[in-house]
Amino acid sequence: xxxxxxxxxxxxxxxxxxxxxxxxxxxxxxxxxxxxxxxxxxxxxxxxxxxxxxxxxxxxxxxxxxxxxxxxxxxxxxxxxxxxxxxxxxxxxxxxxxxxxxxxxxxxxxxxxxxxxxxxxxxxxxxxxxxxxxxxxxxxxxxxxxxxxxxxxxxxxxxxxxxxxxxxxxxxxxxxxxxxxxxxxxxxxxxxxxxxxxx
Amino acid sequence: xxxxxxxxxxxxxxxxxxxxxxxxxxxxxxxxxxxxxxxxxxxxxxxxxxxxxxxxxxxxxxxxxxxxxxxxxxxxxxxxxxxxxxxxxxxxxxxxxxxxxxxxxxxxxxxxxxxxxxxxxxxxxxxxxxxxxxxxxxxxxxxxxxxxxxxxxxxxxxxxxxxxxxxxxxxxxxxxxxxxxxxxxxxxxxxxxxxxxxxxxxxxxxxxxxxxxxxxxxxxxxxxxxxxxxxxxxxxxxxxxxxxxxxxxxxxxxxxxxxxxxxxxxxxxxxxxxxxxxxxxxxxxxxxxxxxxxxxxxxxxxxxxxxxxxxxxxxxxxxxxxxxxxxxxxxxxxxxxxxxxxxxxxxxxxxxxxxxxxxxxxxxxxxxxxxxxxxxxxxxxxxxxxxxxxxxxxxxxxxxxxxxxxxxxxxxxxxxxxxxxxxxxxxxxxxxxxxxxxxxxxxxxxxxxxxxxxxxxxxxxxxxxxxxxxxxxxxxxxxxxxxxxxxxxxxxxxxxxx
Numbered sequence: 224x225x226x227x228x229x230x231x232x233x234x235x236x237x238x239x240x241x242x243x244x245x246x247x248x249x250x251x252x253x254x255x256x257x258x259x260x261x262x263x264x265x266x267x268x269x270x271x272x273x274x275x276x277x278x279x280x281x282x283x284x285x286x287x288x289x290x291x292x293x294x295x296x297x298x299x300x301x302x303x304x305x306x307x308x309x310x311x312x313x314x315x316x317x318x319x320x321x322x323x324x325x326x327x328x329x330x331x332x333x334x335x336x337x338x339x340x341x342x343x344x345x346x347x348x349x350x351x352x353x354x355x356x357x358x359x360x361x362x363x364x365x366x367x368x369x370x371x372x373x374x375x376x377x378x379x380x381x382x383x384x385x386x387x388x389x390x391x392x393x394x395x396x397x398x399x400x401x402x403x404x405x406x407x408x409x410x411x412x413x414x415x416x417x418x419x420x421x422x
Numbered sequence: 423x424x425x426x427x428x429x430x431x432x433x434x435x436x437x438x439x440x441x442x443x444x445x446x447x448x449x450x451x452x453x454x455x456x457x458x459x460x461x462x463x464x465x466x467x468x469x470x471x472x473x474x475x476x477x478x479x480x481x482x483x484x485x486x487x488x489x490x491x492x493x494x495x496x497x498x499x500x501x502x503x504x505x506x507x508x509x510x511x512x513x514x515x516x517x518x519x520x521x522x523x524x525x526x527x528x529x530x531x532x533x534x535x536x537x538x539x540x541x542x543x544x545x546x547x548x549x550x551x552x553x554x555x556x557x558x559x560x561x562x563x564x565x566x567x568x569x570x571x572x573x574x575x576x577x578x579x580x581x582x583x584x585x586x587x588x589x590x591x592x593x594x595x596x597x598x599x600x601x602x603x604x605x606x607x608x609x610x611x612x613x614x615x616x617x618x619x620x621x622x623x624x625x626x627x628x629x630x631x632x633x634x635x636x637x638x639x640x641x642x643x644x645x646x647x648x649x650x651x652x653x654x655x656x657x658x659x660x661x662x663x664x665x666x667x668x669x670x671x672x673x674x675x676x677x678x679x680x681x682x683x684x685x686x687x688x689x690x691x692x693x694x695x696x697x698x699x700x701x702x703x704x705x706x707x708x709x710x711x712x713x714x715x716x717x718x719x720x721x722x723x724x725x726x727x728x729x730x731x732x733x734x735x736x737x738x739x740x741x742x743x744x745x746x747x748x749x750x751x752x753x754x755x756x757x758x759x760x761x762x763x764x765x766x767x768x769x770x771x772x773x774x775x776x777x778x779x780x781x782x783x784x785x786x787x788x789x790x791x792x793x794x795x796x797x798x799x800x801x802x803x804x805x806x807x808x809x810x811x812x813x814x815x816x817x818x819x820x821x822x823x824x825x826x827x828x829x830x831x832x833x834x835x836x837x838x839x840x841x842x843x844x845x846x847x848x849x850x851x852x853x854x855x856x857x858x859x860x861x862x863x864x865x866x867x868x869x870x871x872x873x874x875x876x877x878x879x880x881x882x883x884x885x886x887x888x889x890x891x892x893x894x895x896x897x898x899x900x901x902x903x904x905x906x907x908x909x910x911x912x913x914x915x916x917x918x919x920x
Binding site: 243246248249259274280281284302305306307309312313322324326327331337339343346350351353354355356358362365369370373374376377378380385387391 | 766778825
């Protein structure tokens with residue numbers, strides 16, 4: 224790993240064999256992720272991306288480094304095809320290929336030189352710069368309101384599903400009980416139906 | 423005393439180096455050097471010491487290295503002060519950048535005994551005092567120095583002094599000035615009447631050299647450049663006399679430390695002209711007079727005797743980035759830079775801050791994740807002090823720092839949020855909530871394991887509802903980002919000098 228170029232190339236390789244997961248339940252730990260993804264290959268490293276401005280009720284996200292890019296691709300396509308549950312149902316986790324910007328230990332791109340200059344208030348472009356700064360603020364506000372809206376929708380969906388689940392469960396319980404107390408058998412006799420023994 | 427256990431203690435993490443004397447009262451074994459995590463430390467090296475709960479390390483000079491009876495590795499250091507440590511006593515004295523002050527006098531704050539594991543790393547401190555006893559540093563050395571000092575701070579009188587006393591903490595001030603490479607230091611224990619110890623003194627210096635070359639090539643190179651600048655800064659008559667006596671063969675010179683009581687020194691030399699690097703030998707005063715190091719109780723431990731080597735390495739590791747962030751935030755040193763190029767690496771942000779503000783900082787890009795805005799890169803920057811952080815923020819507000827791709831950098835303070843216990847993740851329903859009474863074992867397993875959903879389950883249907891919801895959200899985000907990018911492009915059209 225001598226030259227910056229070689230180092231960067233090695234890093235790019237690492238990006239290629241890494242999968243980004245999100246919508247992970249807060250209860251999920253490093254070990255859970257490892258076991259969950261070890262069915263697709265060898266997990267080399269799991270890193271949860273810290274969220275320093277924790278917005279409430281957001282799932283965790285993590286970078287999972289696999290042994291080779293093939294395994295990483297397999298995870299992405301598999302999880303896209305079948306909803307993948309990790310320590311909770313029915314909301315699935317998502318997987319996508321990792322991006323360079325997701326790594327906090329990314330090396331600097333070789334050959335790039337950072338340049339910057341100061342604009343004084345009397346500079347003709349100063350106002351534009353200020354405007355861009357204000358835009359940044361506005362955009363952050365927009366993003367946070369959209370996030371709020373999204374979280375609300377998710378909450379609604381969860382509630383609705385919970386109701387559905389409850390109703391479903393009630394149905395099963397009713398079936399259970401009519402079988403248990405013999406009602407089902409009585410009814411079957413009455414209507415001259417045969418009940419399979421493997422109930 | 424070190425005897426049997428010593429072999430167990432040897433690993434790549436820690437090794438004792440050259441032995442020194444044995445304390446007679448406390449039965450401690452002194453050492454001249456040791457290796458910690460592959461780095462060789464010798465007496466009078468300057469080191470960074472980790473203090474828990476502090477984001478800045480303390481800097482001190484190793485003046486004693488010893489192993490207690492209970493095999494606790496201890497070091498005694500004489501402290502250096504950062505100007506901020508003693509800002510109440512600075513008066514009109516203006517410290518230069520990187521300038522620190524050596525402690526002197528008698529009183530609290532002069533020196534301390536610490537666990538050896540508190541050492542974080544070596545610290546390159548160069549003395550720029552014009553004192554005749556101080557070998558003047560070369561340009562190269564000054565450039566390489568992490569810190570410089572030219573003054574001392576008397577902890578008793580609480581004064582900044584330009585002149586150095588003859589002794590600090592009972593040690594000749596020469597030991598605190600710059601060293602010359604040909605002044606290899608050896609502390610000879612009083613009881614040892616013969617210098618040719620089992621290791622063979624002739625081998626020791628060369629071995630030291632080798633190890634050091636491996637461990638710190640830069641420093642070694644630096645040291646090489648020092649050799650040949652010649653002139654040894656020796657002030658005491660004794661030193662001069664000894665030097666004269668030895669200059670005949672030019673290979674050996676001696677240095678006396680710790681000595682007011684000259685009659686009691688036993689000075690011996692081994693004439694070994696084949697040693698290429700000349701040695702400088704420091705003799706310690708008899709150990710009988712050694713004071714009990716302050717602040718350390720030599721408890722005759724019992725548990726620790728059985729297990730002499732406790733793995734303390736994790737205790738004094740560099741604090742994690744999260745801890746550093748939290749501390750920096752509490753102290754007001756933390757600034758969030760926004761509107762950076764998202765592709766910047768952390769090192770590039772550090773370079774940028776250096777270019778724009780001439781401040782050495784620690785920076786880290788915030789990792790891009792699900793809810794990061796793709797067009798804005800953000801980074802946390804930890805400044806050395808609150809004042810610098812304030813200055814940077816106000817400069818970024820008052821003026822505009824634009825990057826090459828015309829991004830005006832924004833600097834704000836944003837508070838970190840710790841783990842929120844009340845936060846929950848919606849969308850995970852548990853049957854346990856409904857059916858409390860008979861939750862079967864398999865059921866519990868099914869919840870906690872990970873699996874792909876099969877299409878014939880209710881779970882699958884619900885999962886698809888989530889996927890749909892997610893798609894919808896993604897589309898919203900994409901729209902928003904596109905709109906925002908467009909706004910940025912519009913705003914940038916007005917730039918005259920792109």
